[in-house]
Amino acid sequence: MTPTAPPDDEQGHSGQTAEQATEQAAGQPLLPLAGQTPPMRADAARNRTRLLEAAARLVAERGPEHLTMEAVAAAASVGKGTVFRRFGDRGGLLMALLDHSERLYQESFLTGPPPLGPGAPPVRRLEEFGIATLRHLAAHRALLLAAEPEACRRFEPPPRRLVLTHLTALLREADVGGDAELLAHTLASHLDVALLHHLTRRRGMPLDRLEAGWLDLVARVTRT
Amino acid sequence: MTPTAPPDDEQGHSGQTAEQATEQAAGQPLLPLAGQTPPMRADAARNRTRLLEAAARLVAERGPEHLTMEAVAAAASVGKGTVFRRFGDRGGLLMALLDHSERLYQESFLTGPPPLGPGAPPVRRLEEFGIATLRHLAAHRALLLAAEPEACRRFEPPPRRLVLTHLTALLREADVGGDAELLAHTLASHLDVALLHHLTRRRGMPLDRLEAGWLDLVARVTRT
DNA sequence: GCGGTAAACGGACCGTGGTCCGAATACTTT
DNA sequence: AAAGTATTCGGACCACGGTCCGTTTACCGC
Incomplete structure (x- = not known):
């Protein structure tokens, strides 16, 4: 990569909220903070x-x-x-095309009304979150799939990280035992656009079945 | 693609066993059957x-x-x-390099001794299978990662399908309720080389933690 | 308006995956 | 051994993602 400033991508996916930020680990901000980039x-x-x-x-x-x-x-x-x-790069352009819907989607669970947004009990929010995410994925399947990065970067894009921290936070809040971060990955992998594509298009599974599967999975994982 | 015969890849990953074949759905044989290709x-x-x-x-x-x-x-x-x-293609060449270890790995759980191979109770086999797979992935991380196909084909390569049918069969045998095929996908996603790479290299998680996570996950999923 | 400067522009250029097809060559048949 | 044929060979060729750098241009102070 050149030493020039990184591309602005778009004006950044909305701001960070109070959803506690789990770990943050790798450098890069969780969401490309909307702070004022010097104007174009x-x-x-x-x-x-x-x-x-x-x-x-x-x-x-x-x-x-x-x-x-x-x-x-x-x-x-x-x-x-x-x-x-x-x-x-190509992925950045594709993501920019999705920026608007992505923002709506993120706001719906970060700051929207319960039971998806804050206020409802965590397990309930988990259930709603999965359904909402599956529908979001289905609605933008082709674009999301085309924007998917190489395998070794699959977990780096900020939207994916946000899903993970959100799931981790809800799991912690639900006080499920076990390794919250790993369980979050398990749940997240059920909300993967490549998986959705495979199951619905290649195998002809109806979306309902995926949604039912999500509810069942949440039940099994959160069962104490 | 040209109308010429498909490339032979390698001489094919060992034969199919009695592990019931769930569905088979898409065309393509589960394992590139070792049947005698006309000699080279x-x-x-x-x-x-x-x-x-x-x-x-x-x-x-x-x-x-x-x-x-x-x-x-x-x-x-x-x-x-x-x-x-x-x-x-590139992926085919990389897979060919892995052919030998892949075959050993497959044989270990298809026809090897219990508790990994047939003979042990299904949940026990699940536990062992995950551990064995995680170690296999870790051992060949770089190569497997480089061979990983585009997102939209992630579930097509025969080795991946074999893992899925194996998990599905064990889940059915364990008589866990729910949607065995979807649960198999859930388990399989924990045994993904990209995830392993992300967690161990980018996040510095020790392999032990992944193994513990696997056992916990199996417990939660198979808990009736 | 006018110059100075940092930013943006644009398209030639490169590396790599993958295709194509005429030439070469290993097996078969007689 | 010679002819016939199906297979393989090989490298020119193409498409596309991504980089580089000389040129252009919007903005800022005067």
């Missing part, structure tokens, strides 16, 4: 929106898996370098 | 071993993540096309 130059901002529009159009036309960076650059009448400077 | 031409066989030797050397020298197909071809004094015809 006018041409940069203009190109940014042109690129996003072009990308959205191409995705709608040909599907996210056929989106190429050159095509986006060309469709936006912009140099290829510009695309990479703005979004870092 | 002499030059093909020679090149195959030269390629594997070259690849093994390069992996040892520079690590599997830096292995390029061209480098292998060059090191084996062979055309690039030959590498691809023989192994299909």
Whole structure:
């Protein structure tokens, strides 16, 4: 990687809340904090929106898996370098396309009304969280799948980390015994877009069955 | 893909056993059946071993993540096309390097002595299977990680399918309630090389903790 | 307006995975 | 041994992600 500042990706997924932050471990902030990045130059901002529009159009036309960076650059009448400077890499561009829905989704369980948001008992929140997540995944399946990073980075993207800390917090709050962090990984892996894709598309499982499976899993895992 | 016959990969991972085959669903045989493929031409066989030797050397020298197909071809004094015809793609070559240990691993739980192999009570076998798998993954971490396919194909490679059918069979045998197939996926995701990599290398978790987590997970999941 | 400077631009360039197809060659048949 | 044929070979070729760096341009102080 070059020594230049990391790409801004988008303006960052909403701010951090009071959901206690478990560990944080690796460097990188849990969510790309929305703090004021020095404002963008006018041409940069203009190109940014042109690129996003072009990308959205191409995705709608040909599907996210056929989106190429050159095509986006060309469709936006912009140099290829510009695309990479703005979004870092292909995954960054795809994630930027999802930014809006991702934010809504995150807010729904971080600060939304119970039983999904704070206020309901933790096990209840776990159940709701899984259902909400499965539906979010199903709704954006193709895009999320195309944005999925290489295997060795699968757990690094901030959205994934947020899911994990959220699950860990709820498990701790539910006072389930055992290794909360590992159990959170277990639960999280049931909310994986690749798994959802495999089960629903390749194996023809209905989404209901996944949802029922989630409730059953929560029951088994939280049973003291 | 071309209409030519699919690449032979390697001579195939050992044969199928009596472990009931759950569903089989998608086309493709569960294990690339070892049935006699029409024998290889002499030059093909020679090149195959030269390629594997070259690849093994390069992996040892520079690590599997830096292995390029061209480098292998060059090191084996062979055309690039030959590498691809023989192994299909990068993943196929990497898997071929693992073929021997993979076979030993599979035999250990399919036909080996109890409590890992048939003969012990199913829950006991589950426990042993997880431990054995975690150690197998840890032993071949780098190679397995480099061989991991794109997200949308994560569950397709025969070894992964074998793990799933094995887990499903043991769960059914243990007469745990619930959706055996989904529970098998839950268990399998704890035995994922990317997860193991993340937890042990990025987060510094000792392998013991993963093993303890596995035993705990089996207990929670099989608790009736 | 006018210069100075940091930021953004753009497209040539590179490495790598994967394909293609005419040339070469190992087996078979007579 | 010679001819025939199916298989394999090999490297030119393509597509795509990602980098680099000389050029352009928006913003800031005057």
